[in-house]
Amino acid sequence: MSRTAYVNGEYLPLDQARVPVMDRGFLFADGIYEVAAVLGGRLIDNAGHLARLERSLTEIGIANPHTAEAWERIETELVARNGLQEGLVYLQVTRGVAERDFSFPAASTPATVVAFTQAKNITRNPLAESGATVVTVEDLRWKRRDIKSVALLAQVLAKQQAAEAGAAEAFMVEDGAITEGSSSTAFIVTRDGTIVTRPLSNALLPGITRRAVIALAAEFGLRLEERLFSVDELHGAAEAFYTSASAFVMPVVSVDGKALGDGRPGPVARRLRELYFTFAESRD
Structure with missing residues (x-):
């Protein structure tokens, strides 16, 4: 099965998933990430990870692009599309795409959202x-x-x-x-x-x-x-x-x-x- 990633509202084959050169996550590491475990195809302690994602975004002044419920739908869909039974779901949010400048872009600039899964042996490591x-x-x-x-x-x-x-x-x-x-x-x-x-x-x-x-x-x-x-x-x-x-x-x-x-x-x-x-x- 080929891997599927999520980029800004689309589920794409991993080798077709792209982020623009001018994304501030690439240029400045201006972004936040989270990682949640999956066991038996189920997210583990995910509410805590999504709460920490919200806190981290708030601390650097990025509006959370999704509710906790919407994030979990994205994660669950990725788990299903990738047939993941055991491993990780990775989420990343950056301040978005803008002309390179250290100060924040306009408030209307949409965040960049990326997510993907990784198979990993956790139980029998x-x-x-x-x-x-x-x-x-x-x-x-x-x-x-x-x-x-x-x-x-x-x-x-x-x-x-x-x-x-x-x-x-x-x-x-x-x-x-x-x-x-x-x-x-x-x-x-x-x-x-x-x-x-x-x-x-x-x-x-x-x-x-x-x-x-x-x-x-x-x-x-x-x-x-x-x-x-x-x-x-x-x-x-x-x-x-x-x-x-x-x-x-x-x-x-x-x-x-x-x-x-x-x-x-x-x-x-x-x-x-x-x-x-x-x-x-x-x-x-």
């Missing part, structure tokens, strides 16, 4: 069985990381640094503390069994999977603290893991070439991964 390796890198990003901007060059460089080190993910560091992963939220588990993740601020994205995992920890009596943690704490942790729409809960088995615990996925991360799948399968 081999990395979840072996555990992921992580490297720490300097956080080079701008000050508004709570906005899910398409300006991802710093994350690209971090992910490439991880790939060159043979690692699956990079945990970014600012002032000696972990901010988040290059495409994920970072967690550690201390030696007394406390789960720790950085509190929300402009320094990190409010992860939708992060939110669900925090709620699950509370529901099932797992102790969790939202506070900064250092690189040294990460290196000395009993466990670590990261969360995202594409990884769900991913155990970490080594950081910067040093094994965590016994070098295998830890019990807290494995438990939270199981709980998240149960949560995901129960969502409408």
